[in-house]
Amino acid sequence: MKRASSLAFGLACLASAVHAQDTESKLVINDDIDITTVAEAPAHAENLSEIYSGWAFRSPETMALQMDDFDNPGMIFVDQALDAYNTVEGSAGKSCQSCHGDDAEGLVGARAVYPKWNANAGEVWTMEMAINGCRTERMGAEPWGYTSGNMVNMTALISSVSRGMPVNVSFEGPEHDTWLQGKELYYTRTGQLELSCANCHEDNYDMMIRADHLSQGQINGFPTYRLKNAKLNAVHSRFKGCIRDTRAETYSPGSPEFVALELYVASRGNGLSVEGPSVRN
Amino acid sequence: MASGVKPRVKVPKSASAGDVITIKTLISHKMESGQRKDDDGNVIPRSIINRFTVDFNGQNVIDVTLEPAISTNPYFEFDSQVPEAGEFTFTWYDDDGDVYTETKAIAIG
Amino acid sequence: MQLTRRQTLLMGAAAGFLATLPLKARATAEDLIADFAGGADIGEGGIDLTAPEIAENGNTVPISVDAPGATAIMVLAMGNPTPAVCTFKFGPLAGSQSASTRIRLAGTQDVIALAKMGDGSVVQTSATVKVTIGGCGG
Numbered sequence: 001m002k003r004a005s006s007l008a009f010g011l012a013c014l015a016s017a018v019h020a021q022d023t024e025s026k027l028v029i030n031d032d033i034d035i036t037t038v039a040e041a042p043a044h045a046e047n048l049s050e051i052y053s054g055w056a057f058r059s060p061e062t063m064a065l066q067m068d069d070f071d072n073p074g075m076i077f078v079d080q081a082l083d084a085y086n087t088v089e090g091s092a093g094k095s096c097q098s099c100h101g102d103d104a105e106g107l108v109g110a111r112a113v114y115p116k117w118n119a120n121a122g123e124v125w126t127m128e129m130a131i132n133g134c135r136t137e138r139m140g141a142e143p144w145g146y147t148s149g150n151m152v153n154m155t156a157l158i159s160s161v162s163r164g165m166p167v168n169v170s171f172e173g174p175e176h177d178t179w180l181q182g183k184e185l186y187y188t189r190t191g192q193l194e195l196s197c198a199n200c201h202e203d204n205y206d207m208m209i210r211a212d213h214l215s216q217g218q219i220n221g222f223p224t225y226r227l228k229n230a231k232l233n234a235v236h237s238r239f240k241g242c243i244r245d246t247r248a249e250t251y252s253p254g255s256p257e258f259v260a261l262e263l264y265v266a267s268r269g270n271g272l273s274v275e276g277p278s279v280r281n
Numbered sequence: 282m283a284s285g286v287k288p289r290v291k292v293p294k295s296a297s298a299g300d301v302i303t304i305k306t307l308i309s310h311k312m313e314s315g316q317r318k319d320d321d322g323n324v325i326p327r328s329i330i331n332r333f334t335v336d337f338n339g340q341n342v343i344d345v346t347l348e349p350a351i352s353t354n355p356y357f358e359f360d361s362q363v364p365e366a367g368e369f370t371f372t373w374y375d376d377d378g379d380v381y382t383e384t385k386a387i388a389i390g
Numbered sequence: 391m392q393l394t395r396r397q398t399l400l401m402g403a404a405a406g407f408l409a410t411l412p413l414k415a416r417a418t419a420e421d422l423i424a425d426f427a428g429g430a431d432i433g434e435g436g437i438d439l440t441a442p443e444i445a446e447n448g449n450t451v452p453i454s455v456d457a458p459g460a461t462a463i464m465v466l467a468m469g470n471p472t473p474a475v476c477t478f479k480f481g482p483l484a485g486s487q488s489a490s491t492r493i494r495l496a497g498t499q500d501v502i503a504l505a506k507m508g509d510g511s512v513v514q515t516s517a518t519v520k521v522t523i524g525g526c527g528g
Contacts, residue, residue, distance in 0.1 A: 061442045061452050070291040070305040073354045073450075079287055080309070211522030212446075227450035230311075230353030281446035301485035314494070316471055341481025343489065348474040350467050352450045352492040359478075360485030 021056040021206050021213075022063070027275075030069055033164040039271035044171065047202055048216070053272050054224075054280055057206070057215040062227065065279040074156060074225035074277030077149075077232050081157035084150060090141030096154075099138065104161045111155075111162040111274045115263040117175040124178045124263055127155050128234070128254065146254035147234045156223045156232055159276035167220050167274060169266045182264025185257060191246030197265070200242075212281070217242075218269040219262070221278030232277055235262055286310055290371055292385040296363045304335070304342075305358045308373055308381065314349035330355055332374040338367035363387060419466055419473040426464045426477075426504055430512045437463070439503040441517040448495040448521035456488035457505035457513065463487070469499025495521050 027035040037053035045051065055063060069075045085096040085104060100106035111127065118125040118133075125133065131154055132143040144151040171179040186197045200209065201217030208214070222235040236253035239261060243250040251257040291305040308330065315327025329349055335342040342361045361369070366389040373381040423432070437457040445451040455463045455478070465475040478489045487505070495501070502516040 059442065059444065059446045062446050065452075068305075070289065070307060071356070073307060073356070076287055076289055076307055076309045076354060079289060227447040230449060303485075336481075337483050340483045342483045342485075343481060344479040345489075345491075346477040346479075348476055349472065350470055350475040350494045352494055356490075356492050358454075358490040360488065362483045362485045364483070 021052050021215075023050075023052070023056060025056070025060075025063060027053075027055055027063070027066065029067060029163060035164055035273040035275055036166065037272065037275075042268070042270045045268040047198075048268070051218060051269060051272055052205075052216050053218055053269075053275060053278075054215040054221055055275065055278060057213045058279075058281060062279060062281055066275075072225065072277065072279055073230070074223070074232055074279060075160070077153040077225075078157045078160050078277065081150075081153035084154060085157060090135065090139035092138060092140040094139050096134070099134075104157055107158050108161050109165060111159040111276070112165045112168050113170065115169065115175075115259060115266060117170070117173060119174075124175045124259055126254075126259055126262055127158060128236075129259075131155070131158075147237050152223050152232045152234045155234065156277040159223065159274055162274040163276070165274050167266060167269045167272050169263065169270055171263065171267045175263060178260045179263050179267065181257075182260035182262070185261045186264055189246075190243055191248030193246045195246045197242070197261075216268075217265065218272060219265050220269045220272040221275035221280070223276050224278045224280045227279070227281050235265075286373075286375075286379075286381055288371065288373065288381055288383045290369075290383050290385055292369055292387060295388040295390045298363065298365060298389050300363050301360050302363055302387075303358065303360055304369070305356070306333075306335075306371060307354060307356045309354050310373075310375075312347075312349065312351055312353045312355060316349065328376050330373045330375055332372075333357060334372045334374075335359075335361070336370045336372075337361060337363070338365070342369075363389075365389065419468055422464070422466060422474055423504065426462075426506065427512045428506075428510075430506075430510055432504070433511060433513045434515065435513060436507070437503055437505040437513045437515045439465075439501065439515050439517050441501055441519050443518075444520045444522060445495060446522060448497065450492050451495050451519060451521075452490065452492050453501065454488065454490040455503045455505075456486070457503075457507070458487055459508050460487040460505035461508055462506045463489070464504045465493070466502045466504075467493065467495055467499060468502060470494070470496045475501075495519055497521050 023038050027037050037056050039051050041048035041051045065071050088095045114127045115124050128146055128151055135141040136143050189196045197217060200214055205214050205216045219235045223232040226233050236258045239258050240250045240253060287309045289307040293302050296302050310330050313325055313328040317325045319325055327349060331347050333345040343359050369385045371383045440454040457463055462477060462479045464477045466473045467475050475493050480487050498520045500516050500518050502514060504512055504514045506512050
């Protein structure tokens, strides 16, 4: 019975592959930053041969929005983050700029290697956890909500200065157990629809799910400005949305489960470029 | 909406006298349409930018009337003549009476 | 008023087009068009409207209009709860009578653009945009 119902669901949702992912178009931002949107799959993504940025699955109009920072609405929020970056807050009398330099220059490359093992904390930290670490430990300021506007804007700023650099997340060191936990979550079916991440984004990417072109679920473009809600979306918000859509109770943004899942999913994109803030539908 | 409104404007830094240049503008604004309802079923009142104007040295380039069908974070792209060196003034008019302005100078060279 | 065969055909086509619109939108769209045209007959040609054939999300649909010699261009979305979208008035320093923006479309529908030319004539064009429904969450 389980098998029959999931087959029926599959037929309903994945009726036809209308168009292949676009592997021909090249993404160059501002005529300056070359973005790798197609790459050979890393060995640890053992069920994929090539990896594709979500950009390659979008319509030509949506793809074009990311080619110029003045067309990319996500860049408004990078500007807002830069104001926050330069603002002194907290008991230590510091701003982000005090340590990391003008225009986040000291943070170039950071996005490419997060989530990352934090030896002091003895756990894997996402970019959001690192930002709040700075705020509470170094600035003496209040932490930001995990998916709050301030937080997602700041992650967009930090990502923007690493655009074009290859994602290169470590997973074989002290973070390996967390990575394995993330991998298990990726392949675990959840919800009334009994779908895992892999059912859509590994087994059926490039198929249509209703009128939407299913991507590989790569997260190199996060945070992403969605045309749907016209704001920047954090990767844990996307995870939550996906799991909710399987009709499951979801984990919370910032939870250890989502941190582990982010590490694993990020590692599947090793070799694609940091792209955020990207534009998606 | 007065808080958090952030204009972005792209104007070349210089041009030759008589050139036609392309200008892009983007401003953060939720553009509440007046068509949506809140969780209690009450209509959320309309709150949009209803007009956007661009002038160069006091002469008009474009004057746009915006309706609720303009997307969140309104974007415009258009062309302007540049007869001389001077300054562009960009003005967005909010339903709530707020006016946001941005200026950009352009040199001839 | 004497009508040429071409004008009569155009008016018939326009009337047929308007007759297919939902009642609620029709009155307002008619009013907006009449106000904009100011009594001029509505012709064709000389105006381009660029819109995607299929929009990935109706919340943000990129469009461009271009009508060389126009003083103003009005854009209407005929299937929206209120059809008005925007009106561009071109000033003396406009570098072209063209502009791009991003609009909201409540569903698959016709977008129309009307241009008022320097001589007072008015031309119209339209484009059908299919608005798709997204994946799981819509």
